[in-house]
Amino acid sequence: MSDTTFSLAATFEELLAAKKYNTIRDVLVTMNPSDVAAVMDDMEEKGMPLLFRLLPKEQAAETFVEMDPELQELLIKSFSDTELKEVLDELYVDDAVDIVEEMPANVVKRILQAADPQMRREINEILRYPENSAGSLMTTEYVSLRPDMTVADAITRIRRTGVDKETIYTCYVTKDRLLLGLVTVKDLLLAPDDDMLVSDIMETNVISVDTMTDQEEVANMLSKYNFLALPVVDTGGRLVGIITFDDAMDVLQEEATEDIEIMGGMTPSDKTYLRSTPWDLFKHRIPWLLLLMVSATFTGMIISGFEDALAAQVVLTAFIPMLMDTGGNSGSQSSVTIIRALSLDELEFHDLPKVIWNEIRTAVLAGAVLAAACFVKIMLVDKLLMGNEGVTPLVALVVCLTLAVTVLVAKVIGCTLPMFAKRLGFDPAVMASPFITTAVDAVSLLVYFGIATALLHI
Amino acid sequence: MSDTTFSLAATFEELLAAKKYNTIRDVLVTMNPSDVAAVMDDMEEKGMPLLFRLLPKEQAAETFVEMDPELQELLIKSFSDTELKEVLDELYVDDAVDIVEEMPANVVKRILQAADPQMRREINEILRYPENSAGSLMTTEYVSLRPDMTVADAITRIRRTGVDKETIYTCYVTKDRLLLGLVTVKDLLLAPDDDMLVSDIMETNVISVDTMTDQEEVANMLSKYNFLALPVVDTGGRLVGIITFDDAMDVLQEEATEDIEIMGGMTPSDKTYLRSTPWDLFKHRIPWLLLLMVSATFTGMIISGFEDALAAQVVLTAFIPMLMDTGGNSGSQSSVTIIRALSLDELEFHDLPKVIWNEIRTAVLAGAVLAAACFVKIMLVDKLLMGNEGVTPLVALVVCLTLAVTVLVAKVIGCTLPMFAKRLGFDPAVMASPFITTAVDAVSLLVYFGIATALLHI
Numbered sequence: 047m048s049d050t051t052f053s054l055a056a057t058f059e060e061l062l063a064a065k066k067y068n069t070i071r072d073v074l075v076t077m078n079p080s081d082v083a084a085v086m087d088d089m090e091e092k093g094m095p096l097l098f099r100l101l102p103k104e105q106a107a108e109t110f111v112e113m114d115p116e117l118q119e120l121l122i123k124s125f126s127d128t129e130l131k132e133v134l135d136e137l138y139v140d141d142a143v144d145i146v147e148e149m150p151a152n153v154v155k156r157i158l159q160a161a162d163p164q165m166r167r168e169i170n171e172i173l174r175y176p177e178n179s180a181g182s183l184m185t186t187e188y189v190s191l192r193p194d195m196t197v198a199d200a201i202t203r204i205r206r207t208g209v210d211k212e213t214i215y216t217c218y219v220t221k222d223r224l225l226l227g228l229v230t231v232k233d234l235l236l237a238p239d240d241d242m243l244v245s246d247i248m249e250t251n252v253i254s255v256d257t258m259t260d261q262e263e264v265a266n267m268l269s270k271y272n273f274l275a276l277p278v279v280d281t282g283g284r285l286v287g288i289i290t291f292d293d294a295m296d297v298l299q300e301e302a303t304e305d306i307e308i309m310g311g312m313t314p315s316d317k318t319y320l321r322s323t324p325w326d327l328f329k330h331r332i333p334w335l336l337l338l339m340v341s342a343t344f345t346g347m348i349i350s351g352f353e354d355a356l357a358a359q360v361v362l363t364a365f366i367p368m369l370m371d372t373g374g375n376s377g378s379q380s381s382v383t384i385i386r387a388l389s390l391d392e393l394e395f396h397d398l399p400k401v402i403w404n405e406i407r408t409a410v411l412a413g414a415v416l417a418a419a420c421f422v423k424i425m426l427v428d429k430l431l432m433g434n435e436g437v438t439p440l441v442a443l444v445v446c447l448t449l450a451v452t453v454l455v456a457k458v459i460g461c462t463l464p465m466f467a468k469r470l471g472f473d474p475a476v477m478a479s480p481f482i483t484t485a486v487d488a489v490s491l492l493v494y495f496g497i498a499t500a501l502l503h504i
Numbered sequence: 505m506s507d508t509t510f511s512l513a514a515t516f517e518e519l520l521a522a523k524k525y526n527t528i529r530d531v532l533v534t535m536n537p538s539d540v541a542a543v544m545d546d547m548e549e550k551g552m553p554l555l556f557r558l559l560p561k562e563q564a565a566e567t568f569v570e571m572d573p574e575l576q577e578l579l580i581k582s583f584s585d586t587e588l589k590e591v592l593d594e595l596y597v598d599d600a601v602d603i604v605e606e607m608p609a610n611v612v613k614r615i616l617q618a619a620d621p622q623m624r625r626e627i628n629e630i631l632r633y634p635e636n637s638a639g640s641l642m643t644t645e646y647v648s649l650r651p652d653m654t655v656a657d658a659i660t661r662i663r664r665t666g667v668d669k670e671t672i673y674t675c676y677v678t679k680d681r682l683l684l685g686l687v688t689v690k691d692l693l694l695a696p697d698d699d700m701l702v703s704d705i706m707e708t709n710v711i712s713v714d715t716m717t718d719q720e721e722v723a724n725m726l727s728k729y730n731f732l733a734l735p736v737v738d739t740g741g742r743l744v745g746i747i748t749f750d751d752a753m754d755v756l757q758e759e760a761t762e763d764i765e766i767m768g769g770m771t772p773s774d775k776t777y778l779r780s781t782p783w784d785l786f787k788h789r790i791p792w793l794l795l796l797m798v799s800a801t802f803t804g805m806i807i808s809g810f811e812d813a814l815a816a817q818v819v820l821t822a823f824i825p826m827l828m829d830t831g832g833n834s835g836s837q838s839s840v841t842i843i844r845a846l847s848l849d850e851l852e853f854h855d856l857p858k859v860i861w862n863e864i865r866t867a868v869l870a871g872a873v874l875a876a877a878c879f880v881k882i883m884l885v886d887k888l889l890m891g892n893e894g895v896t897p898l899v900a901l902v903v904c905l906t907l908a909v910t911v912l913v914a915k916v917i918g919c920t921l922p923m924f925a926k927r928l929g930f931d932p933a934v935m936a937s938p939f940i941t942t943a944v945d946a947v948s949l950l951v952y953f954g955i956a957t958a959l960l961h962i
Contacts, residue, residue: 078711364804
């Protein structure tokens with residue numbers, strides 16, 4: 047949403063008011079559907095449907111797909127049945143499904159009534175699959191070829207049917223709906239001879255996914271193999287749809303955002319920031335804040351339990367924030383790294399021993415450096431510079447020993463929890479910073495008071 | 505890296521030892537290059553080059569591209585000059601550049617010597633562009649058409665030259681290297697008449713990027729517009745290369761990983777987790793840990809400054825961890841949300857007032873709920889259940905007031921810092937949790953002791 051977009055919405059509103067429809071149309075046809083959608087987003091509600099009607103049919107449908115669900119709903123409500131049918135006829139089935147999934151029941155009913163029978167059947171079929179599954183992400187509009195076609199036949203078929211297909215560049219070879227192989231348009235165009243059979247040039251080692259495969263896994267596969275599309279087959283190996291790279295890109299973005307939100311201690315949200323009301327933000331943020339506030343009771347209890355020790359050596363209190371923060375940071379470094387590696391399929395549960403061994407060695411290095419630096423800092427800054435009399439070398443030793451142990455414990459907790467979470471079928475991201483911070487806080491305080499009691503005899 | 509891959513590496517090693525090369529070859533040709541690369545990754549060093557030589561030429565090159573830089577280097581060193589030349593001849597220029605960028609100087613020299621003169625020139629041209637720019641990401645191998653070609657001419661040209669191009673599906677129309685428009689293979693195949701001119705069917709509103717555009721922006725554009733490829737032009741509007749969707753997907757993944765690492769308080773790393781040594785992990789993690797340990801001196805100083813107050817009311821100490829953690833969590837919720845929105849281009853700096861207003865209202869809601877819940881918790885758990893005598897309603901009030909103010913301050917700091925960072929040209933992710941935690945810790949302690957001094961008269 048750049049500044050340009052902003053002013054263009056105002057310009058369109060002025061032009062609409064002045065009824066300069068031809069001028070608007072001239073500008074609109076030069077624009078990309080995503081950009082038109084962004085401008086409509088910024089317009090006032092009453093001008094928007096008018097502007098939409100000025101778009102050529104195909105561009106209108108493509109723009110419609112790019113709009114926010116709220117605006118789509120608004121538009122559908124302003125459509126006549128004929129207008130709705132016109133837009134639907136131009137949509138790809140998977141886009142139509144995406145829209146249907148976001149609409150309230152009465153709007154869905156209108157959409158299904160306006161769709162032609164075949165599209166209605168296909169929408170209903172895709173809707174059967176669970177959210178976030180390959181089946182719900184796929185489109186049923188692909189080019190299928192028969193193995194006994196010649197290259198020339200295949201090109202003719204693509205020319206005849208291609209206009210309604212989401213991608214024509216990867217064609218699937220089927221017999222009785224069984225997926226036998228794939229042929230790209232590049233293979234067809236570069237084939238040495240037009241009379242060759244599709245079965246002669248097709249790739250038979252086809253990588254496919256099941257309708258129930260998780261969308262994140264599908265997206266990771268498309269990204270790993272650099273495919274334009276991935277076929278989706280049912281349990282009998284019959285081709286039921288394809289998933290294209292653009293949908294995979296959206297999934298990758300969504301899943302990364304979701305991981306980041308969960309790691310930041312929020313329940314994930316579908317809305318963009320500027321579309322979220324404070325109430326939306328509040329709802330996604332308050333659960334973890336409440337949970338963590340209550341769980342901090344433990345840390346409070348630990349401190350209360352050592353109240354007498356603290357009263358005897360008040361100087362110890364001053365180092366509590368540093369110990370807790372460093373522990374929390376060390377732990378979230380490990381957990382965040384592991385969570386991301388799990389998302390990218392770089393790690394499996396059986397790597398756990400290797401991971402723990404890695405983290406232990408890293409923690410020993412980091413703990414030693416931090417403890418040494420901390421000792422120097424305490425003696426120079428806290429003792430010499432600030433003249434804090436309570437700070438003795440023995441106190442500094444207690445703090446630094448605690449620091450080293452805390453870093454070690456934090457890193458081991460930080461790498462272990464996400465891997466167990468994944469193993470048990472939870473989202474590993476839930477185990478990120480806020481949760482680990484609380485666990486590490488408690489451990490670091492226990493270690494602190496334990497070492498202090500032993501060394502300072504309090 | 506699934507279990508299947510693991511055992512396959514062992515199988516290949518056994519087959520290599522038994523010299524069953526035909527069996528290996530039969531298995532290899534059924535595999536996708538990414539998967540072959542993963543298997544090689546798991547093999548012992550000495551078997552790997554042998555296995556590589558069993559691959560057919562084209563598959564060998566595609567596998568080579570998918571391998572880790574360490575293994576590529578190992579392979580190149582084992583290649584004869586002829587073998588190196590054979591692999592290079594099959595590579596796309598942008599993949600060759602990626603490899604060159606990762607190799608030590610002596611290997612680069614060998615690669616450039618083995619490359620044919622045109623490829624050498626193109627590699628050198630792309631190497632001139634700064635890392636992470638569109639210029640360094642692009643490939644110079646695209647299909648270009650002239651505007652006065654007929655559709656039939658264009659298809660003939662694609663058939664003749666397409667085999668060496670990274671994508672043939674989007675062709676660029678140029679005159680004197682100036683980018684005039686684009687034509688897709690779909691447009692060409694579906695054109696009603698083979699004698700139509702390319703200039704009649706080409707799309708003239710071409711969205712392009714400059715050679716210096718940041719790669720994250722390029723990837724976001726490809727994802728937003730669902731393009732297969734995006735043309736890269738120089739300052740004179742001349743076409744110099746294209747960026748394809750598969751590279752954009754990799755960039756999206758990398759940039760998300762980088763943001764997550766920085767938000768987790770680490771310097772970003774190119775290596776996957778399992779390829780990182782403890783020393784690598786240590787280097788990426790210790791800077792922030794040291795910095796944050798030292799900056800925690802401020803929180804320590806604040807506590808030392810109020811040592812007498814704490815000695816008088818030791819009960820106050822018990823709530824310090826809860827206040828600091830809740831403040832830190834509230835702040836990182838906001839900062840993480842804003843950082844992600846900035847990465848996805850959903851927010852601009854001029855949205856700052858709107859963002860702050862949003863966060864203030866969210867903070868008031870969250871602060872009120874948290875403070876109320878906290879008051880109830882303190883009176884029930886800490887006072888009644890645990891019988892802590894120091895806990896009075898007035899102490900509970902001090903804690904809850906501090907909590908509400910801290911949440912407000914944390915959310916405002918959390919949303920503001922990343923936006924200013926971006927405005928000043930820094931990476932907003934640097935402003936995430938660890939940094940904000942320290943800032944919020946200091947503020948929350950000052951507020952705590954301020955309110956405590958005022959209300960408890962200590």
